[in-house]
Amino acid sequence: MQYHLNGFKPGNYQVPDEARKPYPEPPIVDLPNEVDVLIIGTGPAGLTMARQLSEFPDIKTCIVDMAPGPLLFGRADGISCRTMEIMEAFNSSEMVVKETYQLKQNTFWEPDEANPENIKLTHKIADARAGLSEFVHGIVNQARLHELLLDGMERSVTHLLPHYSRQLVEMNIDESLTQDLDAYPITATFKRADEAGEGKTETVKARYIVGADGARSNVRRSMDIPLEGDSANKAWGVMDILLNTDFPDIRVKSFIQSKDHGAVMTIPREGGYLCRFYVEMDLLGKDKRVKDVKLTEQDLIAKAQKIFHPYTLDVKEVAWWSIYEVGQRLAERFDNRPVGSSDDIIPRAFVAGDACHTHSPKGGWGLNTSLPDTFNLGWKMAAVLQGKSHPKLLSTYSTERRKVAQQLIDADRELSRLVATRPTAGDSSQQSTVDTAKIEAFMKRQSGFVSGTSIEYFPSYICTNQENQHLAKGFHIGQRIHSAEATRVADGRSQHLGHLVKADGRWRIFLFGDAQDPREPSSAAYQFVDFLANDESSPVQKYTPKGADVDSVIDTYAVFQQQDLSMHDLHDFLWPAKGKYGLRDYEKVFRAEPSNDIYDLREIDRSAGCIVIVRPDQHIASILPVTAHEELKQFFDVFMIEQK
Amino acid sequence: MQYHLNGFKPGNYQVPDEARKPYPEPPIVDLPNEVDVLIIGTGPAGLTMARQLSEFPDIKTCIVDMAPGPLLFGRADGISCRTMEIMEAFNSSEMVVKETYQLKQNTFWEPDEANPENIKLTHKIADARAGLSEFVHGIVNQARLHELLLDGMERSVTHLLPHYSRQLVEMNIDESLTQDLDAYPITATFKRADEAGEGKTETVKARYIVGADGARSNVRRSMDIPLEGDSANKAWGVMDILLNTDFPDIRVKSFIQSKDHGAVMTIPREGGYLCRFYVEMDLLGKDKRVKDVKLTEQDLIAKAQKIFHPYTLDVKEVAWWSIYEVGQRLAERFDNRPVGSSDDIIPRAFVAGDACHTHSPKGGWGLNTSLPDTFNLGWKMAAVLQGKSHPKLLSTYSTERRKVAQQLIDADRELSRLVATRPTAGDSSQQSTVDTAKIEAFMKRQSGFVSGTSIEYFPSYICTNQENQHLAKGFHIGQRIHSAEATRVADGRSQHLGHLVKADGRWRIFLFGDAQDPREPSSAAYQFVDFLANDESSPVQKYTPKGADVDSVIDTYAVFQQQDLSMHDLHDFLWPAKGKYGLRDYEKVFRAEPSNDIYDLREIDRSAGCIVIVRPDQHIASILPVTAHEELKQFFDVFMIEQK
Numbered sequence A, B: 001m002q003y004h005l006n007g008f009k010p011g012n013y014q015v016p017d018e019a020r021k022p023y024p025e026p027p028i029v030d031l032p033n034e035v036d037v038l039i040i041g042t043g044p045a046g047l048t049m050a051r052q053l054s055e056f057p058d059i060k061t062c063i064v065d066m067a068p069g070p071l072l073f074g075r076a077d078g079i080s081c082r083t084m085e086i087m088e089a090f091n092s093s094e095m096v097v098k099e100t101y102q103l104k105q106n107t108f109w110e111p112d113e114a115n116p117e118n119i120k121l122t123h124k125i126a127d128a129r130a131g132l133s134e135f136v137h138g139i140v141n142q143a144r145l146h147e148l149l150l151d152g153m154e155r156s157v158t159h160l161l162p163h164y165s166r167q168l169v170e171m172n173i174d175e176s177l178t179q180d181l182d183a184y185p186i187t188a189t190f191k192r193a194d195e196a197g198e199g200k201t202e203t204v205k206a207r208y209i210v211g212a213d214g215a216r217s218n219v220r221r222s223m224d225i226p227l228e229g230d231s232a233n234k235a236w237g238v239m240d241i242l243l244n245t246d247f248p249d250i251r252v253k254s255f256i257q258s259k260d261h262g263a264v265m266t267i268p269r270e271g272g273y274l275c276r277f278y279v280e281m282d283l284l285g286k287d288k289r290v291k292d293v294k295l296t297e298q299d300l301i302a303k304a305q306k307i308f309h310p311y312t313l314d315v316k317e318v319a320w321w322s323i324y325e326v327g328q329r330l331a332e333r334f335d336n337r338p339v340g341s342s343d344d345i346i347p348r349a350f351v352a353g354d355a356c357h358t359h360s361p362k363g364g365w366g367l368n369t370s371l372p373d374t375f376n377l378g379w380k381m382a383a384v385l386q387g388k389s390h391p392k393l394l395s396t397y398s399t400e401r402r403k404v405a406q407q408l409i410d411a412d413r414e415l416s417r418l419v420a421t422r423p424t425a426g427d428s429s430q431q432s433t434v435d436t437a438k439i440e441a442f443m444k445r446q447s448g449f450v451s452g453t454s455i456e457y458f459p460s461y462i463c464t465n466q467e468n469q470h471l472a473k474g475f476h477i478g479q480r481i482h483s484a485e486a487t488r489v490a491d492g493r494s495q496h497l498g499h500l501v502k503a504d505g506r507w508r509i510f511l512f513g514d515a516q517d518p519r520e521p522s523s524a525a526y527q528f529v530d531f532l533a534n535d536e537s538s539p540v541q542k543y544t545p546k547g548a549d550v551d552s553v554i555d556t557y558a559v560f561q562q563q564d565l566s567m568h569d570l571h572d573f574l575w576p577a578k579g580k581y582g583l584r585d586y587e588k589v590f591r592a593e594p595s596n597d598i599y600d601l602r603e604i605d606r607s608a609g610c611i612v613i614v615r616p617d618q619h620i621a622s623i624l625p626v627t628a629h630e631e632l633k634q635f636f637d638v639f640m641i642e643q644k
C-alpha cells in the first residue's frame, strides 16, 4: 500500500490517491437539550469515549467540537501496540494494521569522530517493543485513526455522529444535584463557530460531562483544576514532508545527533514516501515563547539540513508543520471532586487526554495516553448509567489514570533530557551532545511503558488478589491481558483470546482448566462452571438481568489442556442457549495448542489451573484458584448491583 | 465476530446485527449510449470483471443486471484460498478473512455397524487444503463477497456503479466490424425490469461484451454457443438454517451418510450460528424436472432429520433454501470466434462463469471458478484497450479458462458420484452407501484444484520456458505465484511477496539474486538490473510510455540472499525516482528471512538465482536464468506493443 507519491492527501487510505477526498464538511444539526453524557472534543480522547458509549442504545451521548469537521492533517502519528489492541477491541484493527508504517528498527547517528561535522551511523537495532503484543507499533496520520473511530460510531446501533462548529463557552455544575443519579447537574453553553451561525448559542443539560478538549481545556478551567509542572522554553519543530535524500536510513526511525546544530528524530510514515521530522530548534530567551519567534517551515528545513550534513535533504512538499514548546504538566485531579474526597462521592465531570496531561510529543505518548484515558472511563460510565455497577466505580477513573499520567510525565522528562542537546534554558546540566546509547537504554527499559502494554491499575477493588499471581505469571494483574492463541474446540479455529474481549461493556471470566478432565463432574473446572451456572449467589446469576442472555454481563470462556474434548461432553453452561431461538453458542471453549501452548506462554499452573477475571477494558482484575467460588462472589459484590 | 443469533440479516457484517440493513435499492440511472466494455450480470464473474476494469480511468465500463439491486441471500458460500488471494489482489482480503468461517476440519459419518439406523462418526481430519496458501478456505454468504467487490468499484478512480433493473433482451454482433479495434460491433438491447420502467427499452453500443449472465445466459444464446454435457435428473436441496441439535460436529464440515435415507453435507457458516445443509433428495423419474416435484423447505428438513438419526435437528429459521438438479455442462467455446479460429482473430464477445460452465455446487466451485474466469479476462482486455498489448491476447482467455472448466466438470462428475448414494437416475452403477474414505481420498488428491491454487495455464506464449522450472521448483510456471515472505531491506518489514501483485494491470519481474554480491557491477543480478534500466531494447524501456513512471507497465522487485544490504548501495533502478516530485520508491528490494527462507520454501537455486515473470493475474508466465536478457526481451516482444 503506497500513497502520497504526488503529494499528501488526507482521507480514507482504502481509496486510491487519485480518487481520495477528505470528508465533506458535515451538516449542522441542532444540539439536543438533555443528554446522559456530553463529550467536549473530537480528538482521540473524546472519540474513544464516544465510540465506547455508541455501543449502548440506552445511553444518550452527544459529542461536540468547535472545529468545522474532522481533523485532516498532522499532530500525533504513533499508534502504540496498546492503542492497536484497543482498536481491535472496537473491532477496527484491520485497517490500522494494514495502513500503518510498521516500526521494526531504530538507527542512531552521531558526529563522525574522524570528521565531526559529518554524522555517522553508530548502530541499527530492532525496535525494543517487538514481541510485547501481537500488534506492532505503527505510524499513521492521527486523522486516519479518528476516521476509523468515527466509522465505528456511525455503524454502531446508535449511529452516533459528532456535532461540529460548536465552541463550549461556559460549563456549570450544580453542586446540589451531583449526588442525585437521576439529575442533570451539568449545564453547558455553546457558541456557534461557523459564519452562518454567528451569534447563535445553544445550551445542553447533561448527567455527566467529559472534557476531552485538549491542552487549553475549557472544561478543566471551569472546574478550577490547577495544572502542576512547568512550561519549559525549549522549542521543537515538527513537519510531515515528502523529500529526496541520500541519507540511507530514511525509511527507519532514526535519532540523529550533530556536533554543533542539535538533534533530529525522523519517523518514516505510512505509504512509503512521507516522513516526519522532529527538529531541535535553538533555545528561546528566558521569557520568550514560541509565538514570539516567528519561525517558518523554511527555518525547520534549514536547521534539519545542517544537522544531516554531509547528507542532503531535498524537501519537495511540507504536508504539515508546527512548532511547540516542551513542557510537562499534569492536572491536580481528573474529576470534579475536591482532592481527598471519599470514593463514595460521585464525580459528574471529568477531564481526559491533553486536557489533564501535556508533555513533549517525542515519546509518541499524547494520543496513546489520551485514548486509553477514556477507554478506562467509558465502560465505567456505561455500567453506572445502565444500573449495573455502583456509581463509586467512577471515582476509580481519576485514581487509575492519574497515576499513569504521572509516570508519563516522569518518563517524558527523562526522554526530553536525553534527546535534546540543551534540555531547557533553565537547565544547568547542559550537555553538548546526545548520548544515543542512553536513548537506546531508555527505550529498552521503558519498552512496556512506551508500547502501553505494561500500564498497570494496581491495586484497587477492581484489581485484586495479587497473592494468586503465581497461578499465571504471564497474566499481570492490573495490566491488560496479554493475548495468546488457543484452538476453538468446536471447529478447530485458532483464536487470539485477547480479541474475545471486545469493548462491549462485558466482564470476562477465563477459566484455565487444571490437570483433571473437565468432563468429570468431580473436577474443579466442572464444579466451577456449575457454580457459575447454577448457584444462586454466583455473579452470573446475580448480575445478569432476568431474561437477558447468560453472557450479557459476564462472559465466560474456558481453556483446557485436554486435546480430545467435544463440546457436548462439557457442562452446557459452556455452550449456552441464547437469543430468541435459544441457539447454542459454540465459541466459548478452547484447548491449548501443543506447538504454541498458552499454559507455557503465560506460565499458567498446569496442575492447578486458574480463573482470570478481565475487565471490560481488557485489564486483568483478578486471578483466583479454580476452587475460589467464594472469592469470586466477593470480587463482584463490591461494586456490582443485583439485577431483577 | 458472531452474528445472526436472532435471525439471519444480510448486509455489511461490520455493522452489528441490530443495526445492519441491506443495501437500499439503488436509483435508476440512464444507460450510456456507447461504452468500451459492457458486462451483463452482477454475479461473481460480472463483478470481478467490473472491479478489474474500474481500476482504469481511460476505460469506459458499464455493468448491468436485471435484478433490482445487489444479491442478499443464499447461493454459493465457499471462498476458496485462491479466491481469497484474488480479493487480496483487489486490496479487499481483510474483511473476507475476518468474517468468514475458517474451514479447518472435516468429519465423516456413516451408518453405525451395530445399529445401522444410527449414524456414527468414522473420522475427523484436518482439511486437505491447509498450507496450500497463506489464506484459509472460508465460508461466507456470496452476497457479502459481492458487496466487497462493489465497495472496491465505488472507491476506485472510476467510482463504478452497476445499473440494475435492466434485462438484456437482444444482443447483436456486427461481424463486419469485429476486426476493427476502434469499432463498436456490439449492440445490446435492454428492457426495464422494474414496474416504473415498464415498456421502456434502452440500447447500448460496445466494443466488447462480457456475458456473465449465469446459467441461462442470454449472451451465450445470442452467440449460438452450444452446451455440452447433460442435465441429470438428480435433485439436491440446499438450505441455510439456524438450528439447535445434539449432533456434536455441527460446527465442522461433515459428510453424513445414512443407511436408507441418503446423504447430507453440512457446512458451518460465518457468525457462529448459521449452517448450510446440502440434502440428497430422492431420484426424479425419467422425464421429471425439479420444478414438477413441488418440494418445500419442510421436505428438506424432514429428509435431513431422517438422515441424522439418532440426532435431532430443531430448525428455528430457514434463511434461504433452494432445490437444484445436478448436471455438468460446458459451453463449446467461451468467445464469439468459431471453433478452430486462428488466434489472430479478435474476439469481441465473451461468456464467463455459470454462463459457460455449470455443475453441482457441492465442490464449492461455482463462484470460485466464475470469479477467476474474469480475473483472467479483465487485465487482458484492459491491456488491449489501452494499446499496451496485441489484441490476440484476448484469444487466450477462451483457451486458458475452458481447459479449467473442463477439469472442473470432470472433477464434479467424480465428486457427485462419490457424495450421492444414487448418482443419477440413468446411472446403472447404483451404490447404496457413500464411501466416505473415497471422498476423503478425492479431497486430498484434488486439494490443489479444490482450493484453486494449482489451476494451471499451460503452455502458451504467456506461460513459457518450462525448461527453467528447476531454477525455482516451488514456483510452478502456469500456476499462480505461491506467496512467501521476505524482509524489506529499507525498513525491516516482513512482506508477503505475492501481495505485491495487485490487480492493477501491471506485469511483475521478480529477480531472485544469485550467490554473488548484487552490489558488484560484475554480478549477474546487477547486470540484469542494468539491462532492464538502461538497455534500449529492454521491455521496461520499450513498453513503458514515455513520461510514465518506470514501474507503470512492468514492476520490478529484487530479493537477495545477502543480509547486509543497504538500498543506496544498490543499482538505483531498484529504488527508482517516481511521480511529479521524483520521490524514491524504497519498497522494491527484499532479503530472504533466515528463519523462513524463501529460497528454501520455493526451492530457488541459491547459486544461480532466477527471474520469475508474473502476469497481472498473478500467474507465473516464465522463469529465466538471471543472465537471459535476450529471452526476456523475446518473451514480451510476442504480445506487447512498443510505446512512444
Ligand SMILES: Cc1cc2nc3c(=O)[nH]c(=O)nc-3n(C[C@H](O)[C@H](O)[C@H](O)COP(=O)(O)OP(=O)(O)OC[C@H]3O[C@@H](n4cnc5c(N)ncnc54)[C@H](O)[C@@H]3O)c2cc1C
Residues within 6 Å of the ligand: A040, A041, A042, A043, A044, A045, A046, A064, A065, A066, A067, A074, A075, A076, A077, A078, A142, A166, A167, A168, A169, A212, A213, A214, A215, A216, A217, A218, A238, A322, A352, A353, A354, A355, A361, A362, A363, A364, A365, A366, A367, A370
Ligand atoms: C498542533 C498540535 C501538534 C501536535 N503534534 C504532535 C506530534 O507531533 N506528536 C505527537 O505525538 N503528538 C502531537 N500532538 C499531541 C496529540 O495530538 C495529542 O496528544 C492528542 O491529540 C490528544 O488528544 P485529546 O483528545 O486529548 O485532545 P485533542 O486531540 O487536542 O482534541 C481536543 C479537541 O477539543 C476541541 N476543543 C477544544 N476546546 C474546545 C471548546 N471550547 N469547545 C469545543 N471544542 C473544543 C478541539 O477543537 C480539538 O478537536 C499535537 C497536538 C497539537 C494540538
Ligand SMILES: Cc1cc2nc3c(=O)[nH]c(=O)nc-3n(C[C@H](O)[C@H](O)[C@H](O)COP(=O)(O)OP(=O)(O)OC[C@H]3O[C@@H](n4cnc5c(N)ncnc54)[C@H](O)[C@@H]3O)c2cc1C
Residues within 6 Å of the ligand: B040, B041, B042, B043, B044, B045, B046, B064, B065, B066, B067, B074, B075, B076, B077, B078, B142, B166, B167, B168, B169, B212, B213, B214, B215, B216, B217, B218, B238, B322, B352, B353, B354, B355, B361, B362, B363, B364, B365, B366, B367, B370
Ligand atoms: C439459485 C442458485 C443457487 C445456488 N446455490 C449454490 C450453492 O448452494 N452452492 C454453490 O457453490 N453455488 C451455488 N450456486 C452457484 C453460484 O451462485 C454460481 O456458480 C455463481 O454465482 C456463478 O457466478 P456468475 O457470476 O457466473 O453468475 P450468477 O451469479 O448466476 O450471476 C448472473 C447474473 O446475471 C443476471 N442476469 C441473467 N440474465 C440476465 C439478463 N438477460 N439481463 C440482465 N441480467 C441478467 C442475473 O440476475 C444474475 O445476477 C447457486 C446459484 C443459483 C442461481
